[in-house]
Amino acid sequence: MSEASTSGNAVPLETPRRRDLLQAGMGAVALAYLGALGYPVYRYLATPAVRSRLEGQITSVAIAEKSLPAAGAATMFLFGTRPAMLIHHADGSWVAFDAVCTHLGCTVGFEPQNKRIFCPCHGGAYDMKTGDILGGPPPRALKAFKVEVSDGHVIVSRA
Amino acid sequence: MATSSYPAPESPLRSVYRWADERLGLADLAAFAAHKRVPQHAHSFWYYWGGISLLFFVVQLLTGILLLVYYRPGKEAFESVRQITYDNDFGWLIRSAHSWSANLMVFALFVHLFSVLFMKAYRKPREFGWWSGLGLLSLVMLFGFSGYLLPMDQLAYFATKVGLQIPGMIPGISGMVEDLVRGGPQVGEATVQRFFALHVVILPLVFLPLLGFHLYLVQKHGNAVPPGEARKPAAERRTIPFFPNFLAQDLAMWLIALNVVTILATLFPWDLGKMADPLAPAPLGIHPEWYFMSQFQLLKVVGVIVPGFGGEIAGMGLFGAATLFLAAIPLIDPDSRFGRRAKIAAWGGALVMIGMIVLTVWGYAAL
Numbered sequence: 001m002s003e004a005s006t007s008g009n010a011v012p013l014e015t016p017r018r019r020d021l022l023q024a025g026m027g028a029v030a031l032a033y034l035g036a037l038g039y040p041v042y043r044y045l046a047t048p049a050v051r052s053r054l055e056g057q058i059t060s061v062a063i064a065e066k067s068l069p070a071a072g073a074a075t076m077f078l079f080g081t082r083p084a085m086l087i088h089h090a091d092g093s094w095v096a097f098d099a100v101c102t103h104l105g106c107t108v109g110f111e112p113q114n115k116r117i118f119c120p121c122h123g124g125a126y127d128m129k130t131g132d133i134l135g136g137p138p139p140r141a142l143k144a145f146k147v148e149v150s151d152g153h154v155i156v157s158r159a
Numbered sequence: 160m161a162t163s164s165y166p167a168p169e170s171p172l173r174s175v176y177r178w179a180d181e182r183l184g185l186a187d188l189a190a191f192a193a194h195k196r197v198p199q200h201a202h203s204f205w206y207y208w209g210g211i212s213l214l215f216f217v218v219q220l221l222t223g224i225l226l227l228v229y230y231r232p233g234k235e236a237f238e239s240v241r242q243i244t245y246d247n248d249f250g251w252l253i254r255s256a257h258s259w260s261a262n263l264m265v266f267a268l269f270v271h272l273f274s275v276l277f278m279k280a281y282r283k284p285r286e287f288g289w290w291s292g293l294g295l296l297s298l299v300m301l302f303g304f305s306g307y308l309l310p311m312d313q314l315a316y317f318a319t320k321v322g323l324q325i326p327g328m329i330p331g332i333s334g335m336v337e338d339l340v341r342g343g344p345q346v347g348e349a350t351v352q353r354f355f356a357l358h359v360v361i362l363p364l365v366f367l368p369l370l371g372f373h374l375y376l377v378q379k380h381g382n383a384v385p386p387g388e389a390r391k392p393a394a395e396r397r398t399i400p401f402f403p404n405f406l407a408q409d410l411a412m413w414l415i416a417l418n419v420v421t422i423l424a425t426l427f428p429w430d431l432g433k434m435a436d437p438l439a440p441a442p443l444g445i446h447p448e449w450y451f452m453s454q455f456q457l458l459k460v461v462g463v464i465v466p467g468f469g470g471e472i473a474g475m476g477l478f479g480a481a482t483l484f485l486a487a488i489p490l491i492d493p494d495s496r497f498g499r500r501a502k503i504a505a506w507g508g509a510l511v512m513i514g515m516i517v518l519t520v521w522g523y524a525a526l
Contacts, residue, residue: 037421040249044225047248 056080060157068154074110079156083107084145085117086156087128096145096156097131103138117142192402195381199397200388205274207412209377212271214413215264216370218420219302222257223359232355233348236311237434244431255424261303263420265450268296276488276508279501280383286489288380291373293486298366303448305358311351316435317445319354320346325458328471345437386495444526453515454478456522481511 058080069075072090076083076099085099087110097117101108106121116134117126124136131142148155169177180186197206229247231239243250272292275281281289308319323341327333342349388396399405432442447455457478462470484507492504 040252041225043248044250044253045228047246047250050248 052081056082060155063154063156065152072112074112076107077156079145084156085110086147086154089129093129094147094149094154095129095131096147097126098143098145101138102140102142103136108142189402192406193400195401196398197382197401197405198384198388199399200385202274202278202385202388205270205278206382207409208267208271208274210409211412211416212264212267213370213374214416215260215267215420218256218260218417219264220363222253222260225253226257227359230309230355232309232352236309236348236351236355240310240312240431244429251428252424255428256420258429259423259427260420261306262449263416263423265299265303267416268299269450272296272485273508273512275383276485276512277505278383278385279492279504280385281489282383282492283489283494285376285380285383286493288373288376289489290486291369291376294369295366295373298362298369300450302358302362302366303450305354305362307448308346308351308354309358310431311435312432313435313439313442314432314445316346316437317441318447319350322447322451325471325475328468329475346435347437386501389495446522446526449519449523452522453518456518456525459522459525460518481514485511 061077061079061084063075063077063086067075067077069086069088071088071092074085074087076085078084079098083099084096085108086094086096088094090112097108099108100106101119101121101124103119103122103124106119108117108119108124108126110128111118112128115128117128117131118124119126119136119138122137124138125134126132126138126142127134131144133141144159145156146159148157176185197203226243229239229243229250230236240254243254245251275289275292304319304322308315323336323346326340327336337344340350340353342353384396433439446452454474458471458474461474461477464470465473488504488508491507492500495501
């Protein structure tokens with residue numbers, strides 16, 4: 001440092017090191033300052049989103065007897081914070097799917113008359129027993145849940 | 160100019176600047192800033208206080224917007240502030256910063272007001288700067304009064320109740336206060352809802368253009384030089400460039416002010432009392448915020464001398480006279496030609512300032 005200020009003609013008039021170091025240091029301090037201000041603000045604004053993500057981290061949902069669909073019908077429920085669909089097929093079997101269309105996130109509906117699960121937004125169609133794609137733009141099958149039927153109520157859990 | 164002595168090679172940043180300059184005329188702005196100079200003398204320190212007030216206002220604006228994300232006026236007012244303060248991550252910090260910065264802003268404004276007064280910066284041609292400043296201060300007091308109710312805790316409730324009682328004592332006005340300001344015979348949901356509209360929409364809508372006008376006048380007339388400095392021969396008067404010298408000092412002051420807010424907000428977070436309950440007795444030792452304390456004490460003192468209803472009127476009359484005197488100062492002391500008038504302005508201003516300080520201290524001592 002001291003050579004730079006005393007050596008006069010020997011080195012170029014302004015050695016870049018000192019100024020660069022100072023500027024980089026100031027920049028770092030400014031960034032740290034902005035970070036210290038920005039972090040609480042980010043956390044403050046993100047609180048509800050973080051809370052609902054925590055709520056969404058459940059592994060199973062029990063559906064009481066009185067809410068269960070009749071054979072050939074479906075019922076909608078919340079799995080954590082996401083809409084989900086429990087179908088009671090006419091043959092007596094039970095399936096449950098994440099009811100969010102894999103294309104652009106609309107909630108899908110059960111269409112027993114067409115034997116499919118359908119998304120009206122862009123015409124995505126899924127198999128009503130497996131959730132596989134039947135047609136339309138969806139990139140992936142609907143996520144299926146594990147369904148257990150035990151004395152009256154139904155337990156839906158992550159597969 | 161500073162840029163010409165260090166010819167830099169055309170860096171990407173520089174070519175972006177040139178591109179923008181050709182379209183926006185940034186060089187004119189830079190030339191203007193380079194031209195502008197700020198007087199430098201023994202009392203230059205007081206020049207910072209307008210800028211410090213402005214910084215606190217910006218903090219108010221930003222933290223206010225953040226509070227607006229979760230605040231719900233009306234029935235849920237208290238519950239939403241409780242959630243902000245105790246449930247939300249860092250909500251306590253945002254709310255504390257808003258409260259502390261509000262108090263610091265009022266303090267900085269009083270310092271700014273009296274430093275302008277004693278430096279005689281209200282003299283021709285700066286009268287409108289003085290008047291717009293007084294207008295801004297009045298609006299800030301209304302910001303403070305309306306914002307104080309929004310948490311709807313016991314203190315907020317009674318402070319507003321008492322505060323609205325006072326103008327309600329002026330004959331012929333009490334009905335209007337009830338109809339238009341309180342929104343009913345009691346402070347309640349309707350009051351919070353309209354104070355909220357006042358605090359976040361109406362006041363900012365009036366404040367921002369007036370602030371713009373005030374800052375425009377500051378740019379137009381530049382910093383006033385105190386009389387003692389103005390008497391010196393031109394060769395002895397010193398100035399520094401606004402850009403970058405004064406701005407750098409301003410920035411340093413802002414950084415200090417910001418640190419003061421964050422330190423106070425972190426170490427002394429603002430409390431939330433019990434939910435407002437009209438049936439609960441007012442908390443013991445209840446008193447207005449410090450910036451209303453001198454008015455509160457004035458009413459109390461005059462009330463002892465002039466008992467009953469006349470006391471309130473006399474107290475408000477005195478307060479009104481002091482305000483009117485402040486507003487009239489540029490007319491009383493328009494320029495340096497009148498020695499006696501300058502004395503009236505200075506001593507009158509000192510009387511107002513000392514009166515406010517004495518009444519405030521007295522008010523706290525008498526609690």
